Amino acid sequence: MSLIMGCASASKKETDFYDLEVEKFSSSVKSLLTDLEFLKKEILKVNANKPSIQRILIEADNLWMKKDLKQASSTLERGLRIAKDESALYLRLAHLRLEQGLAKESSAFAERGLLNKGASSWELLLLKIYSAQKN
Incomplete structure (x- = not known):
């Protein structure tokens, strides 16, 4: 009986992803930084939690696919004014800024998304991968 009680009282260990450093990732994860097309495809799979923001993501994604980065960015920023707690918005903005050659802004959006x-x-x-971009 004491064995069962001992197991029941064991605390659940959770991984804290907020403190992970990109340098400690495996080489396959680090390679994501060099393959922006693969990274973009992964980001486009991330959905919003709120239906109203999901509609904005779809609109922005369509603009992004048409290479209208400026309008896609404006659409995502409108989404941020509605809901600041949607990581999908920050991910897309971080990638868009990286595509535009704005690594510092990309990193800033990623760091805000990590909150x-x-x-x-x-x-x-x-x-975390985007937040490592500081150049």
């Missing part, structure tokens, strides 16, 4: 407690592990990993 969202509702982000999934995959979102946190992707945001």
Whole structure:
């Protein structure tokens, strides 16, 4: 009986993705930084939690696919004014800024996205990759 009680009282260990450093990732994860097309495809798979923001993401994604980066960016920024807690918005903005050659802005959006407690592990990993871009 004491064995069962001992197991029941064991605390659940959670991984803290907020403190991970990109340098400690495996080489395959680091290679994501060099393959922006693959990274973009992964980001486009990330959905919003709120339906109203999901509609904005779809609109921005369509503009992005048409290479209208400026309008896609404006659409995503409108989404941020509605909901600042949607990691999908920060991910897309971080990638768009990187495509535009604005690595510091990309990193800033990613760092802000990392503050969202509702982000999934995959979102946190992707945001961490973008936050490492400081050039």
